[in-house]
Amino acid sequence: MPPDPRLLALFGRLARGAGMFAVVVGVLVLAGWTWDIVLLKSIVAGLASMMPNAAVAFVLAGVALWILPAGGRRGGAPLACSTAVAAIGLLTLLEYLLGWDPGIDRVLFAKAVSAAGGAAPGRMSFAAAFLLLLNGTALQILALPGKRGSAVAAVLGFFALPVSASAVLGLAYDVDALYRVPFFGTIAVHTAILCLVLSGATVLAAAVRDESSLITSGGAGGIMLRRLWPMSVAALVVLSGLRLYGEEAGFYTFEVGLAIMVVLAMIVLTMLAWMTASRLDRVDAARKRTEDELRDSRRRLEDVFASVAEGIVTVDEDYRIVLFNPAAEQIFGRSREEMLGQPLGLLVPERFRAQHEKHVRAFAATGQTKRSMGRYGMIYGLRANGEEFPIEATISQAGTAHDRLFTVILRDITERRRAEEEIQRLNAELEQRVIERTAELEAANKELESFSYSVSHDLRAPLRHITGYINLIEDQLGKLDEETRRRLDVIAASAKRMGTLIDDLLEFSRMARTQIQHTEIDLATMAGQIILELRPEYEGRQITWRVGEIPMVHGDHAMLKLVLTNLISNAIKFTRSRPHAAIEIGAVAEERSDAVTVFVRDNGVGFDMRYVDKLFGVFQRLHTEDEFEGTGIGLASVRRIISRHGGRTWAESQPEVGASFYFSLPRHPQPGPEGKR
């Protein structure tokens, strides 16, 4: 299991704290020697003192420990310090073993240490020297560059731990026997404690260095080790001490004490094992939960990945395919197995490959997370069968600088392309057809224009001649009999009527051909003017005129004037038989509508609603010429003009009661059926 980063930080801090502690104690002891302070040299008068060279070694080891776990550069100060520590330990051991005295014991405070007496004045205990050698060597290994040897350093530390613990325990339990072992000799209290601290710190420092160390492991083993080991050791130490004190105080005999201790140890160790196991179980359960969630979320992702309609292709830094979803399989006609590990270029037509790779690389350089592809033109994919097809795609990148993944999400737009091309083709065709039709219409229009020009000239001339020659005949013959006169009048009247018909027809055809000039028009005012202009038509008659309010409309002034003139003129004509005619012009109130509906209402003879359909037709008349004169073109013109304005025309009537003619106009100009020409 990888190390738990929080533990690494904690252990590092502990090791550095221990180093700081060693430096402080060492410096205090040296101060004690300088000013002969017993408390600092020996803690309690009569006990062994920490020797000056041991204090120096602790200071150096402390410095090495302070620097090492900080993770700075190797070698340098820590290596020099730890080497000095190991050297001091080794030389002292050699002194003991070889009886050789190079004088290192009395380098500092020679007089003071000599005064303290002893077999070898100023020499530290054998145990202290041994422990300094072990720890010094371990720190040396840790101070070397590279991570190899961290395990060896840990072993050295682990070995130093029980040894130093024995010394501390000996002092704590006040075991004289332990002191009398030459190995321990007369070790000072704080020397023993510092050795223990130093050994522990070495183990921690080694653990921080070694990523595979069990102590810092985030796994179950690490947890068990960190919980069970220090607690059980501590339990044993405490229980043993209690037992010893109890025995010495005479609370129980040796056997009873042993029994009590074994029982207590069993209880404590069982509890520790239980607690540790339960903790491990919890950790395990949590991990299992996390794993399940991970699996679920992975499955969901895979489902999405497998079910989307878009092809998803993910490539690594080297543009080799690492993911290829089913949609991509279908689009490219290649299987996942076949494509994994293959270069992305395989999916791009040969001629685009270099360009494509350049663009992907450029995209990688931008650091953008995503963008749509094809900004430099249409992009194409290549199917297994060599067929090229247009695609639409986005590319995204994720991951770290060293482990970057590019994901292309794409869809085959062949169909859409085809549809678009079809639409374009149809549009072009339609446009062509419109052009042709317009040309045809223009030609027809031209023809119509020249036709009406001819009509205007050539059809009217004979009529004029007829009336003219009748007049000549009349002049020539002088007095005519009644019947001949009447017949000549009929000829003249017919010719005249024919002229009117031609004029109206020409006007009607002009209404179809002239372009609409849109202006804003006040129909009510216009109606007032028309009523005045038509006065000769109703001279001497009694007509009640009513012109209501009409909203402003948009339309062609001349054309709409013709509409109103025709309708009002009709109303005048068809109320002729009424002693009191009433003609009303106004608008139908329509709040929401976009259209304005105008009516012209009269109390005239009206018409039969059965023939309402014929009303607006050309040459359609509902009355005989004898009853009411007319050409049957007026209302046809009205309908044509209104329909060209995008409006509607209709009429209502009750015979002998009156008639209402309606037309609607859009409030705002709009491209009507013939709005644009």
Add this chain to the structure above:
Amino acid sequence: MTVFRHVLLVEDDPRDIELTLNELKKHHFVNQIDVVRDGQEALDYLHRRGKFAGLPERHPAVVLLDIKMPKMDGIELLRHMKSNAQLKTIPVVILTSSKENADTQTCYQLGVNAYVVKPVDFAQFAAAVREIGVFWVLVNEPPPVQ
């Protein structure tokens, strides 16, 4: 009133010529009415060339001009007259069946002096011809002879 004035009628339709002449002569205020049948002939007349070479040097009091004629039509002739320094001062009255806006517009732009649509009703036609004659021959002051 004593000034000798004559009128030029440019008209291709013999019936119209007859009716017009009849009406103009009826009232005896025109001494002479010359008739030509198309624009080309009218130009020859006005420039006194071809078969009109021997004509005395004088302009008509007014030219009554039909629009639709064979060869050179009335508008063509009008254009020619109004762009010719000698002819442009001669008053021209269009006398036509046409009611087309386009024609009216063109003629006025070319500088026509009057535009009359011949009514179908003879009484009105006669009145129009009479009034034209009276106005241009008797009332109107001709341009000074250069």
